[in-house]
Amino acid sequence: MIEVEKLSKIYGSAAAIQDVSFSVEAGEIMGFLGPNGAGKTTTMRILAGYLPATTGTAKVAGFEVHADSIKARQKIGYLPETPPLYPEMTIEGFLAFVAKIKGVSAGDRSTRINYALDKCNLTERRNVLIRKLSKGFRQRVGIAQAIVHDPPVIILDEPTVGLDPKQIIDVRELIKGLAGDHTVILSTHILPEVSAVCDRVTIIKQGQIVATNKPENLLTGLAKGTSYEIEVDADSDRVREVLSGLQHLSQIEALSVLNDRPRFRITAETSHDIGRNIATALVNSGIPPYEMRRTQASLEDVFLELTTEERSSDKAIDETTLPTPESNPLEASIDDENQEAQL
Amino acid sequence: MKIIWANVLAIYSRELQSYFVTPWGYLIAGIFWSVSGFFFSVLYYNLMGQSVQMGSDPNLPPIDFAYELIRTFLRVLGQVSMFILPILSMNLYTEERKRGTLELLATSPITNWAVALAKLSAAVTFFFTMLLPILAYQIFALNGANPAIPLEPLLWGYFGLLLLASAILSLGMFISSLTESTIVAAIGTFGLVLLLSLIDTISNSTTGLVTDVISHISLLKHYENLVQGVVDTSSMVAFGSYILLGIFLTAQSVEAFRFQRS
Numbered sequence: 332m333i334e335v336e337k338l339s340k341i342y343g344s345a346a347a348i349q350d351v352s353f354s355v356e357a358g359e360i361m362g363f364l365g366p367n368g369a370g371k372t373t374t375m376r377i378l379a380g381y382l383p384a385t386t387g388t389a390k391v392a393g394f395e396v397h398a399d400s401i402k403a404r405q406k407i408g409y410l411p412e413t414p415p416l417y418p419e420m421t422i423e424g425f426l427a428f429v430a431k432i433k434g435v436s437a438g439d440r441s442t443r444i445n446y447a448l449d450k451c452n453l454t455e456r457r458n459v460l461i462r463k464l465s466k467g468f469r470q471r472v473g474i475a476q477a478i479v480h481d482p483p484v485i486i487l488d489e490p491t492v493g494l495d496p497k498q499i500i501d502v503r504e505l506i507k508g509l510a511g512d513h514t515v516i517l518s519t520h521i522l523p524e525v526s527a528v529c530d531r532v533t534i535i536k537q538g539q540i541v542a543t544n545k546p547e548n549l550l551t552g553l554a555k556g557t558s559y560e561i562e563v564d565a566d567s568d569r570v571r572e573v574l575s576g577l578q579h580l581s582q583i584e585a586l587s588v589l590n591d592r593p594r595f596r597i598t599a600e601t602s603h604d605i606g607r608n609i610a611t612a613l614v615n616s617g618i619p620p621y622e623m624r625r626t627q628a629s630l631e632d633v634f635l636e637l638t639t640e641e642r643s644s645d646k647a648i649d650e651t652t653l654p655t656p657e658s659n660p661l662e663a664s665i666d667d668e669n670q671e672a673q674l
Numbered sequence: 675m676k677i678i679w680a681n682v683l684a685i686y687s688r689e690l691q692s693y694f695v696t697p698w699g700y701l702i703a704g705i706f707w708s709v710s711g712f713f714f715s716v717l718y719y720n721l722m723g724q725s726v727q728m729g730s731d732p733n734l735p736p737i738d739f740a741y742e743l744i745r746t747f748l749r750v751l752g753q754v755s756m757f758i759l760p761i762l763s764m765n766l767y768t769e770e771r772k773r774g775t776l777e778l779l780a781t782s783p784i785t786n787w788a789v790a791l792a793k794l795s796a797a798v799t800f801f802f803t804m805l806l807p808i809l810a811y812q813i814f815a816l817n818g819a820n821p822a823i824p825l826e827p828l829l830w831g832y833f834g835l836l837l838l839a840s841a842i843l844s845l846g847m848f849i850s851s852l853t854e855s856t857i858v859a860a861i862g863t864f865g866l867v868l869l870l871s872l873i874d875t876i877s878n879s880t881t882g883l884v885t886d887v888i889s890h891i892s893l894l895k896h897y898e899n900l901v902q903g904v905v906d907t908s909s910m911v912a913f914g915s916y917i918l919l920g921i922f923l924t925a926q927s928v929e930a931f932r933f934q935r936s
Binding site for chain 2: 376379380381382383401402404405407409411413414415416417418419420428429431432433434476
């Protein structure tokens with residue numbers, strides 16, 4: 332439904348995005364994740380037909396967004412970072428206006444407006460002036476204007492920015508409700524948003540795509556194996572002596588001391604669960620743990636892994652030196668993508 | 675093409691509605707009516723005084739008092755309008771840019787020139803509605819004139835005023851598309867109005883080839899022709915060119931703005 336190939340946008344000598352390529356299948360919700368200034372909004376604007384790309388192509392529902400701009404725009408519902416609203420209009424009046432300029436026929440207009448109002452829980456406030464709405468409701472009106480003409484593709488740029496937690500949950504539920512009927516691409520720098528809403532995530536850094544995959548695959552792919560945090564009454568040397576013989580052990584790392592009890596993080600090799608072996612070894616050695624818990628990489632870890640300068644350069648070395656998918660999560664994710672494409 | 679005209683109509687309606695749902699439109703209309711009403715009264719009583727003086731001297735030829743009043747008032751109305759029009763045009767694009775609604779329009783299936791055309795048409799319509807009460811009281815006040823009011827010059831004069839307003843609004847719209855500041859847009863358009871006045875002054879004060887050229891581009895000169903009842907194609911072409919130039923520049927400016935966005 333969305334096909335982006337080698338898209339670049341150059342301002343003077345600076346590239347806002349460079350060789351960005353990805354695709355989004357029909358009915359899918361794709362998260363476009365990246366730190367501020369990574370090029371998310373530029374990409375969204377190019378897809379929406381607002382900005383022309385310097386090079387590359389972007390197709391939405393089969394239409395090239397720049398060359399076939401008018402047709403592509405009819406297929407797109409777009410919510411910019413700041414919802415584009417006319418404060419002096421009522422919600423219903425505004426949606427009627429948007430429906431008209433998006434080409435909804437007079438016969439369908441009323442049905443479509445009611446659908447958008449209903450979907451965004453705005454029916455009761457349909458006659459309220461937009462200037463009297465809270466930020467959360469304005470955001471809903473922004474989403475309603477993006478869906479009022481029943482576009483196959485919806486582009487949402489930072490849809491939950493500036494909302495309170497309750498409003499964020501409401502808007503996320505609303506977006507999830509759009510999946511299936513619509514293809515949604517949303518940009519965000521809020522990590523939980525991706526796991527809460529998106530089927531797939533594309534991570535962008537400094538204008539370049541660094542990974543594309545399902546959130547769970549990214550977690551699996553980039554996690555350096557399962558870790559266990561333990562709190563014991565023994566020093567570092569003793570712990571290392573007891574555990575060093577365990578199979579599939581990858582690393583033992585001393586953590587900060589809590590309540591005068593040393594704490595350690597023990598990492599297993601990928602795909603190996605050695606929790607029971609650790610517990611047995613500690614108990615048999617006379618140092619039963621006060622606490623032991625399994626920790627897994629979060630999306631935050633993945634995000635930092637992929638977008639932090641220092642770690643990324645390490646990753647670049649990994650990519651060139653580690654050829655196997657298991658040891659190279661980026662390749663693993665690309666392979667997964669290829670397999671998905673083949674399927 | 676059908677969808678484009680439907681969109682022009684939708685934007686025109688929204689734009690026109692925005693003048694009537696905010697106090698701003700009524701304030702502008704109120705000021706315009708007060709100032710023009712004041713000048714109408716002053717001119718009326720001045721000409722009335724002159725008429726009485728001239729009536730007492732049998733050697734002077736008779737004058738058509740009502741016709742003179744209409745012509746003089748239309749000239750003054752043109753001057754007053756030139757101060758009001760920058761206020762009408764200053765918000766046309768600045769507000770869209772400030773609210774981010776330009777992004778909505780630019781990502782809708784409608785071209786930049788169609789948006790500009792719709793906005794200009796709405797502003798001209800609002801100005802036209804501002805003229806209606808003035809035209810009405812003028813007809814009412816001069817209803818008993820003998821000979822009767824010459825309707826044709828009156829209507830050509832008002833048509834000329836509409837064309838003058840359309841041209842200034844069109845250029846003002848272009849200036850408003852260049853900035854997010856309404857003040858800058860108003861000052862810029864007012865500067866343009868002063869330039870037009872200057873062009874008119876130059877075309878009136880000197881002679882020669884350059885002056886001929888300048889008089890052809892002087893909007894006020896063409897307006898004056900219509901007020902005098904002189905309707906010629908060059909005036910229509912001049913007004914039409916200014917209007918189209920404003921729409922064209924606005925469309926280009928919005929396009930350029932999109933290219934510049936970071």
